[in-house]
Amino acid sequence: MSASRPLHAAFVAAAAAYPDRTAVVEPGRASITYAGLERLSDRLRDHLLVCGVRPGDRVGIYMRKSIDAVAAIYGILKAGAAYVPVDPGAPPARNAYIMSNCAVHSVLVEARVAERFRAELEALGAAVPLLETGECGGGEALSALLEALDSAGPAPVAENVWPGADALAYILYTSGSTGKPKGVMLSHENAVSFVDWCSETFSPTHTDRFSSHAPFHFDLSILDIHVALKHGAALVLIGEEAGKDPQNLARLIAAERISIWYSAPSILALLAQFGKLARDNYPHLRTVLFAGEVFAVKHLRTLCELLPDPRYYNLYGPTETNVCTYYEVLPPVPPERTAPYPIGKVCSHLEGRVVDEYGAEVARGAEGELCISGRGVMQGYWALPEQSARGFFASADGRRWYRTGDIVVEAEDGNFTYRGRRDRMVKRRGYRVELGEIEAGLYRHPQVEEAAVVAVSDEEAGVKITAFLSCKEQRALSLIEIKRFCAENLPLYMIPDRFAWHAGLPKTSTDKIDYQRLKEMA
Amino acid sequence: MEKLVERKEELKAAVKEFILREFLPGEAAENLTDDVQLISGGILDSIATLKLVMYFEERYGITLEAHEVDREHLDTVHDIVELLAAKQ
Numbered sequence: 001m002s003a004s005r006p007l008h009a010a011f012v013a014a015a016a017a018y019p020d021r022t023a024v025v026e027p028g029r030a031s032i033t034y035a036g037l038e039r040l041s042d043r044l045r046d047h048l049l050v051c052g053v054r055p056g057d058r059v060g061i062y063m064r065k066s067i068d069a070v071a072a073i074y075g076i077l078k079a080g081a082a083y084v085p086v087d088p089g090a091p092p093a094r095n096a097y098i099m100s101n102c103a104v105h106s107v108l109v110e111a112r113v114a115e116r117f118r119a120e121l122e123a124l125g126a127a128v129p130l131l132e133t134g135e136c137g138g139g140e141a142l143s144a145l146l147e148a149l150d151s152a153g154p155a156p157v158a159e160n161v162w163p164g165a166d167a168l169a170y171i172l173y174t175s176g177s178t179g180k181p182k183g184v185m186l187s188h189e190n191a192v193s194f195v196d197w198c199s200e201t202f203s204p205t206h207t208d209r210f211s212s213h214a215p216f217h218f219d220l221s222i223l224d225i226h227v228a229l230k231h232g233a234a235l236v237l238i239g240e241e242a243g244k245d246p247q248n249l250a251r252l253i254a255a256e257r258i259s260i261w262y263s264a265p266s267i268l269a270l271l272a273q274f275g276k277l278a279r280d281n282y283p284h285l286r287t288v289l290f291a292g293e294v295f296a297v298k299h300l301r302t303l304c305e306l307l308p309d310p311r312y313y314n315l316y317g318p319t320e321t322n323v324c325t326y327y328e329v330l331p332p333v334p335p336e337r338t339a340p341y342p343i344g345k346v347c348s349h350l351e352g353r354v355v356d357e358y359g360a361e362v363a364r365g366a367e368g369e370l371c372i373s374g375r376g377v378m379q380g381y382w383a384l385p386e387q388s389a390r391g392f393f394a395s396a397d398g399r400r401w402y403r404t405g406d407i408v409v410e411a412e413d414g415n416f417t418y419r420g421r422r423d424r425m426v427k428r429r430g431y432r433v434e435l436g437e438i439e440a441g442l443y444r445h446p447q448v449e450e451a452a453v454v455a456v457s458d459e460e461a462g463v464k465i466t467a468f469l470s471c472k473e474q475r476a477l478s479l480i481e482i483k484r485f486c487a488e489n490l491p492l493y494m495i496p497d498r499f500a501w502h503a504g505l506p507k508t509s510t511d512k513i514d515y516q517r518l519k520e521m522a
Numbered sequence: 523m524e525k526l527v528e529r530k531e532e533l534k535a536a537v538k539e540f541i542l543r544e545f546l547p548g549e550a551a552e553n554l555t556d557d558v559q560l561i562s563g564g565i566l567d568s569i570a571t572l573k574l575v576m577y578f579e580e581r582y583g584i585t586l587e588a589h590e591v592d593r594e595h596l597d598t599v600h601d602i603v604e605l606l607a608a609k610q
Binding site: 244245246247248270273274478479480483484486487492493495 | 546548549550553554558559562563564565567568569572576588591592
């Protein structure tokens with residue numbers, strides 16, 4: 001239904017329709033109107049074009065979540081380039097790898113990290129021009145950068161560039177099984193078809209106020225930013241530290257009159273348990289969306305009891321397709337229910353089918369891998385033709401289907417239920433975690449003889465990760481020692497919940513570690 | 523002065539007991555010394571830290587400020603005891 005258009009076009013139209021409305025809010029600090037955001041992103045476009053950015057180029061964003069970063073996104077899109085957002089809190093070496101991997105034209109980067117970042121880029125032999133800003137916030141850092149560039153010679157006012165529906169709009173890097181992040185390439189058409197599906201399904205208006213909880217390098221941010229700013233709504237930026245203080249976050253949701261909330265379930269579980277939600281009223285909150293992992297039913301039940309009025313939607317989809325199925329949870333959650341809710345039906349801009357290991361469709365009710373086809377599906381992984389090819393199969397009618405790697409079952413009513421992974425990836429607090437990466441980390445300990453990591457679903461935590469270890473010496477390491485070792489070698493969200501020491505790990509008849517047996521033991 | 527020292531010993535025992543029971547089941551008590559790093563050592567993640575805070579807030583009827591719920595204030599048994607003692 002949606003005509004082919006650039007991802008930024010709906011924002012440009014909203015800015016013309018609602019110039020004086022608030023576009024983006026940094027709570028307690030600053031806000032910017034639609035006209036202001038339009039101007040700021042136009043000026044960045046003009047300078048990027050002067051710097052030589054051409055359609056199809058990539059431009060990196062290494063900035064904290066801020067009005068400046070939102071303006072950067074639209075400035076880059078308007079210049080006809082794709083934006084590549086990275087985690088401002090990640091090690092500069094990782095971000096340098098990403099920027100050099102997709103050969104960005106230039107990077108907008110905050111000065112506080114610029115020096116280390118430049119050194120890491122040089123170590124990789126990548127010569128990338130850096131556009132340095134001060135500490136981002138309120139749009140002032142980007143404004144100051146543009147002022148400085150203007151003083152060297154103002155950029156002529158240009159038109160927005162439309163590189164075509166198949167041109168890349170952004171690249172999001174996710175955890176790769178090899179240990180190197182891989183870049184998921186999404187085009188304007190991919191993004192616009194998803195944004196339009198959101199419009200159809202959630203009917204946002206210019207009076208809505210969207211939360212922006214996910215960081216901009218997560219695909220949840222695509223809904224937040226581009227759906228909110230398509231409709232003239234306000235986008236309320238929520239800082240990373242929100243999870244540390246659920247009570248404060250609850251007050252913020254009330255005070256900022258958030259009407260559409262979207263996040264991973266883990267933060268909602270924290271709000272339900274520790275947010276003292278009963279202290280405030282949330283009359284504006286009409287829609288609660290969650291995605292990224294299974295929502296433990298126990299906490300979802302508590303949340304629905306505390307906040308019975310909004311509509312709740314379980315959204316599902318890998319970064320490669322963005323949201324591809326959705327399910328409305330109707331409160332109350334029955335007290336006897338322990339099974340997670342279904343992931344639901346395939347979104348209207350996509351098609352789904354469930355296939356066996358040979359790619360043949362399975363009968364309804366049988367387990368199989370969910371595959372997705374349609375306008376929202378990524379083009380592939382940046383510079384990884386083999387992995388991209390493995391990610392797809394073609395059906396007899398020539399359509400390409402993305403293999404999600406997720407095993408599902410279709411129920412009589414057409415809703416899909418998530419059963420697990422085909423491979424060894426799990427989701428934890430919204431992060432993709434490859435179990436093999438944890439094992440590789442554990443093997444780095446000199447005393448570890450064997451390491452095998454399994455994940456089992458858990459009502460409380462969603463998923464519990466257990467590490468089975470055998471030791472080269474008699475004395476098993478203490479829990480404190482092994483946890484400290486993990487904290488030094490793995491991201492915190494990868495540290496196993498439980499450690500079990502055995503004299504030797506159980507083996508199959510071919511002398512491989514018996515994961516099935518370990519799962520039963522966990 | 524003596525009272526305060528006694529009080530801190532009580533607090534320390536309570537904090538250690540709670541951490542061992544909730545987050546280090548099976549660990550020998552003597553391994554949890556006053557200076558074991560809890561947050562940076564991977565023992566307390568963000569949810570565990572909140573659970574610990576909620577438990578002691580309720581047990582002692584005190585309130586910790588949001589900025590206190592971090593590595594700087596809660597990374598060791600020693601830090602936790604000092605913070606709890608200052609609140610009483």
